[in-house]
Amino acid sequence: MSLSPELSLRKDDPEPFLQVTDLAVDFATADGSVRAVDGLNFTLERGRTLGLVGESGSGKSVTSLAVMGLLRPDSTTAGNARTSGEIRLNGEELLSAPARRIRELRGRTMSMIFQDPLSALHPYYSVGAQIAEAYRVHHKGSRKAAKERAAELLGRVGIPRPRERADDFPHQFSGGMRQRVMIAMALVNDPELLIADEPTTALDVTVQAQILELIADVQQEFGSAAILITHDLGVVAGTVDDVVIMYAGRTMETAPVDRLFAAPQHPYTWGLLGSTPRLDGDRRKRLAPIPGSPPNLLEPAAGCPFAPRCVFTDRVEGDACATDRPAALPACHLAPDDRDALRPSSRKAAS
Amino acid sequence: MLRYIARRLIGMAVVLLITGAVTYVIFYWMPSDPARLSCGKPCTPETLHQVRAYMGLNQPIWEQYWHFLEGLVGGRSFGIGQAAAQCPAPCLGYSFHQSMPVRTMIGTAFPVTVSITVGAAALWLVFGVATGMISAVKRGTWWDRGATLLSLTGVATPTYLVGLLGILLLGFQWRLVPVNGYANFTDGIGPWASHLILPWAVLAFVNAAVYARLTRSQLLEVFGEDYITTARAKGLPERIVIGKHSLRAALTPIATMFGMDIGLLLGGAIITEKVFSMQGLGYLLLQGVGQLDLPVVVGVTLFSAFFVVAANLLVDILYGYLDPRVSLA
Numbered sequence: 001m002s003l004s005p006e007l008s009l010r011k012d013d014p015e016p017f018l019q020v021t022d023l024a025v026d027f028a029t030a031d032g033s034v035r036a037v038d039g040l041n042f043t044l045e046r047g048r049t050l051g052l053v054g055e056s057g058s059g060k061s062v063t064s065l066a067v068m069g070l071l072r073p074d075s076t077t078a079g080n081a082r083t084s085g086e087i088r089l090n091g092e093e094l095l096s097a098p099a100r101r102i103r104e105l106r107g108r109t110m111s112m113i114f115q116d117p118l119s120a121l122h123p124y125y126s127v128g129a130q131i132a133e134a135y136r137v138h139h140k141g142s143r144k145a146a147k148e149r150a151a152e153l154l155g156r157v158g159i160p161r162p163r164e165r166a167d168d169f170p171h172q173f174s175g176g177m178r179q180r181v182m183i184a185m186a187l188v189n190d191p192e193l194l195i196a197d198e199p200t201t202a203l204d205v206t207v208q209a210q211i212l213e214l215i216a217d218v219q220q221e222f223g224s225a226a227i228l229i230t231h232d233l234g235v236v237a238g239t240v241d242d243v244v245i246m247y248a249g250r251t252m253e254t255a256p257v258d259r260l261f262a263a264p265q266h267p268y269t270w271g272l273l274g275s276t277p278r279l280d281g282d283r284r285k286r287l288a289p290i291p292g293s294p295p296n297l298l299e300p301a302a303g304c305p306f307a308p309r310c311v312f313t314d315r316v317e318g319d320a321c322a323t324d325r326p327a328a329l330p331a332c333h334l335a336p337d338d339r340d341a342l343r344p345s346s347r348k349a350a351s
Numbered sequence: 352m353l354r355y356i357a358r359r360l361i362g363m364a365v366v367l368l369i370t371g372a373v374t375y376v377i378f379y380w381m382p383s384d385p386a387r388l389s390c391g392k393p394c395t396p397e398t399l400h401q402v403r404a405y406m407g408l409n410q411p412i413w414e415q416y417w418h419f420l421e422g423l424v425g426g427r428s429f430g431i432g433q434a435a436a437q438c439p440a441p442c443l444g445y446s447f448h449q450s451m452p453v454r455t456m457i458g459t460a461f462p463v464t465v466s467i468t469v470g471a472a473a474l475w476l477v478f479g480v481a482t483g484m485i486s487a488v489k490r491g492t493w494w495d496r497g498a499t500l501l502s503l504t505g506v507a508t509p510t511y512l513v514g515l516l517g518i519l520l521l522g523f524q525w526r527l528v529p530v531n532g533y534a535n536f537t538d539g540i541g542p543w544a545s546h547l548i549l550p551w552a553v554l555a556f557v558n559a560a561v562y563a564r565l566t567r568s569q570l571l572e573v574f575g576e577d578y579i580t581t582a583r584a585k586g587l588p589e590r591i592v593i594g595k596h597s598l599r600a601a602l603t604p605i606a607t608m609f610g611m612d613i614g615l616l617l618g619g620a621i622i623t624e625k626v627f628s629m630q631g632l633g634y635l636l637l638q639g640v641g642q643l644d645l646p647v648v649v650g651v652t653l654f655s656a657f658f659v660v661a662a663n664l665l666v667d668i669l670y671g672y673l674d675p676r677v678s679l680a
Contacts, residue, residue, distance in 0.1 A: 068584055107586035114584075119577040123676060124599050134585040169675040185585070 015091045016043040017225050018067075018193060023085035025062050025071060025249075034297045036062040038249040040085075044242075046192065049219065049226040051236040051257070053272070054246035057294045060229045061115075063246075064195045067227075068112055069094060069102040089193065108138040110193035111186040113215070116202045117178035121170040127154070127181045128166025135188045153184035157214060176207035180214065187218055194219060194226040200235065212239050233276045237261065245269050248295050248305035253330035263343070265330035268306045270344055304333065312342055355679045356668070363660045370656045371649060372416060378645045379412045385643045389447050405429060406447055419444060419649065443654065444646030446639075453650035456635060460619075461654075463533050464631035466543065467550050467623065468616040474555035475562060476609060480598075482559065483566025488593060490571065498563060505560030514553045514626035521549060531628040550627045554620060558612065565608060569601035576600070603673045607666050614662020618655025 025037040037059040044050045052060045062081075065071050067089075071081035087094040089110065094102065114120035122130055131150035132143070139146070147166070154162035157180040170178055179199060186194060196215055200208035216239055219226045228240055236243055236257060243260045245252040245268065253266040264270055271290035292309035295301060307313055307321040316333040326332055332339070386403040387394065403409045407418060407429065419442075421427060426440035429447075437452075438445045444453040486498040522530035528549050534542035573579060574597060582596040619633030632651055639647030671679045 065580075070580060070583055103586045103588060105586070106584055112584045114577060114581060116577065120581045122578040122582070122596055122600070124674065133587070137586045137588075171676050185581075 015088070017046045017090065018044040019086070019088040020063075020067070021086040021088070023063065023066060023087065024083070025059070025066055026082045028080040028082070029298075032298050035300055036249050036297060037066065038300070040244075040246070040249070040251055042242075042244050042251075042254065044193075044225050044227065046225050047220075047223055048242065049216075049228055049240040051240035051243040052227060052229045052246060053231065053233060053236055053243055055231055055294050057248075057297070058246040059249035060231075060246055061197050062249075064112065064197050064227060064229055067094070067193075067195065068106060068110060069097075072099065072102065104138075107134050107191075108189040109191060110195065111189065111191040113179075113182050113186045113194070113196040113199045115198040117175070117182040118170060118202070120182060121178065123170060126167050126169055127173070127185075131166075131181070131185045131188050134185050138189050149188060150184070153188050154181065156187070156218070157181070157184045158210075159184070175203050176211065179203060179207075179211050183211075183214060183218065187222065190222055190224075192224050194222075194224050195229070196226065197229045198231070199228075201230075208235070215239070233272055234278075245272070248297065248300070250305060251329060251331060252306065253332075263340075265339055266306075266332050267310050267312050267334070267342075271309075274344060304331065312338075315342065352671075352679055356664075359664050359667070363657075363664060366660050367653060367656055368420075371419070371653050374649045374652050375412055375416050375419075375645075378643075378648065381643070383643055384408075385447075385645055388643060443650035446644050446647050448642050448644045448647075453646050456647065457632065457650060457654055460630055460632050460635045462536070463624070463629050464617060464619050464633065466533075466536065466547055467554070467620055467629065467631060468613060470544075470547055470551040471554035471558070471620075472609070472613050472616065474551050475559035478555060479559035479562025480566045480605065482563040484570060484593070484598070486563065486567040487570035487574070490567075495567075498567075502560035502563045505556050505558075506564075508557065510553060510557050510622045511626050513556055514550070514623060517549050517553055518626070533629045550620075550623050550629065553626075554616075554623055562605065562608070565605055566601060569604060570597055573597045573600045603670065606669060606673060610662045610666035610669065611659075614658045614660075614665075617658040617662075619651070 020040060020042050023037055023040040024035065027034045027036055036057075040059070040063060042050060052063060054060050062071070066081075066083050067087055071083055073081075083095055085095070089105070094105070121127065125133075128147060128150045131153060132146035135146045135149050136143070151162045151166050154166055159165055159177060159180055165173075170181070173181060179202075183199075194215070199215065200211050203211060212235060215226070215228070228236070230236060240257050242254065243257050244254045245260075245266060247268050252268045253260075253264070255265070260269065261273075264273060268290075271288075274288040275290060277287060290309055291311075295305050295308065301307065301322075303320065303322045303324050304310070304326055310321065312334060313321040315338055320333045324333070330339075334342070386399060386406055386408050389406070390399050390402050400409075407415055410418070418427065422438060422440070422442035422444070424440060426442050427438050427445075429436045429438070429445055436445055436450070438454075439452070442452060442454065443457065445451075446453055446456060449456060482498045482502065486495045489495050518530050521527045529546050530549075532546055534546045536543045570593075578600075579592060579597060582592045587596070617632075619631055619636055621633035621637060623629075624631045624633040625637065632655060635647060636651045636655075638644070639651060668679065671677050
């Protein structure tokens with residue numbers, strides 16, 4: 001009973017570190033409202049990594065922006081997004097939190113690594129200054145201490161001669177080094193939640209692995225939770241604990257990474273796996289692309305959004321795929337036995 | 352960097368040489384004869400011949416221009432003996448109308464033009480950029496529309512109209528400021544500024560509009576950049592996201608235009624000076640043209656052209672500092 005209320009609360013109430021409930025994001029466009037994220041649910045614990053996987057336009061990046069509060073109307077450039085649902089971080093609801101509180105959390109408690117470091121870093125400020133600035137928003141202390149901290153982080157993410165390179169501008173770095181700078185900036189305040197939005201898409205394949213490894217390393221070192229957004233299941237395989245497969249703003253299926261690769265449940269996931277190149281695959285066999293293209297979000301489907309591209313709709317009784325939205329996960333009308341029968345064989349977990 | 356500047360300086364010299372030559376040619380083609388105007392009455396052919404020789408008009412045009420260039424470097428004198436008019440180097444020509452070197456006339460007029468330029472430029476930069484920022488941040492609101500309306504009014508209204516309205520209302524109606532004339536800076540900052548406030552305001556109103564539009568469009572473009580989202584993701588407050596990160600990125604083209612405009616205005620604000628009866632470079636040029644005073648016209652034209660090309664060079668050098676990605680070579 002003598003415990004502080006906060007501590008006892010944490011003990012009795014196993015509230016997840018990050019809990020996203022029924023998240024929906026609508027954008028008003030000239031052609032009407034677009035629902036980019038539609039009823040998304042997931043939870044994330046400290047020290048764990050969640051992979052958000054889907055094609056372009058599936059709502060992955062919008063989800064991360066929503067968590068960071070970057071779609072809020074109080075951001076001048078947010079445009080016209082409307083967000084609903086709940087995002088709870090450490091039990092604190094973020095969507096309804098005041099702007100000031102979100103600013104305190106941004107960059108400190110939760111921080112973000114963007115896809116293209118060249119455009120995400122300010123071209124007119126030295127990288128050291130940009131990192132030091134991120135530190136100084138959240139910490140009292142001298143300019144010198146912040147500069148020192150920036151150099152320390154640059155060293156930590158593997159930039160040689162960090163003290164000198166801190167004075168260089170983003171365009172003076174290579175792509176991989178720039179992404180390291182971005183990571184250093186995201187880590188400068190020891191964040192509890194790290195969101196990486198396609199962090200390796202703009203990089204050479206050889207550098208991709210290094211960057212993913214670095215993110216995994218620092219995440220372990222800092223004990224933070226991480227969300228890794230990618231369209232590449234190959235990236236997910238070695239790096240995350242759990243996976244959420246997204247399509248047209250909705251969750252198709254969610255599973256621990258091993259089970260996802262061992263027994264994927266959703267035909268869309270099968271499609272993604274079939275179109276992922278594998279080192280141990282048959283080299284004469286062509287990759288199988290998913291037929292069709294992502295749906296037009298201006299006219300959302302009444303049933304399963306993947307149905308128009310799905311080759312298994314005739315295995316479902318009636319036209320449930322076209323008319324009914326699947327209620328449970330995996331979001332598929334196929335009977336479990338049918339799924340086991342139809343699943344493309346021998347897709348075991350990579351590495 | 353030094354090589355770059357040296358190359359640019361040579362380019363500047365060429366541009367100025369051509370400017371001077373063109374001015375000479377235009378005057379040569381004019382149907383009137385400056386010598387006849389100075390000759391007086393009665394004008395005998397002998398006197399006319401003497402005047403022509405005295406003014407150097409009996410030489411072919413290219414020779415006249417060559418003597419002008421010589422005078423620019425080494426000074427020159429007109430006539431012979433006691434009566435000779437001296438024009439020490441750098442000689443921008445000698446006005447036979449006013450009986451003094453053009454350089455002396457420019458020396459009197461230039462401070463007026465500088466005073467007008469500096470005050471007006473400071474005003475329009477501050478108000479233009481501020482208005483543009485408000486428009487960009489509050490885009491689509493009544494703030495934005497009001498600022499746009501004001502800007503368009505400024506762009507669309509001729510300087511002399513705004514100037515005359517200003518004189519009418521502020522000068523005659525409300526008697527807030529002197530309606531014309533100029534007081535030297537050395538006469539005290541109060542009289543100096545009170546005489547200048549109206550021309551400043553007029554020039555600023557007309558020019559600020561362009562800056563407001565430019566600032567607005569630049570900022571709106573920058574707002575869409577990824578690094579602005581990054582700035583927010585760092586937890587920076589909006590005033591830093593906009594006032595520092597966005598404005599810094601939007602600044603480069605604004606600085607470019609500002610440099611060019613100042614260079615242009617230092618060559619004389621002809622209409623403004625005329626409207627407010629201020630005897631700056633613009634007034635001097637106008638007077639020179641009216642009196643067919645070729646040396647004054649050439650001198651002022653070259654002096655003004657110098658500021659335009661110099662502003663060009665300065666802006667390019669400044670670019671190297673404003674944008675770290677630009678290297679001058």
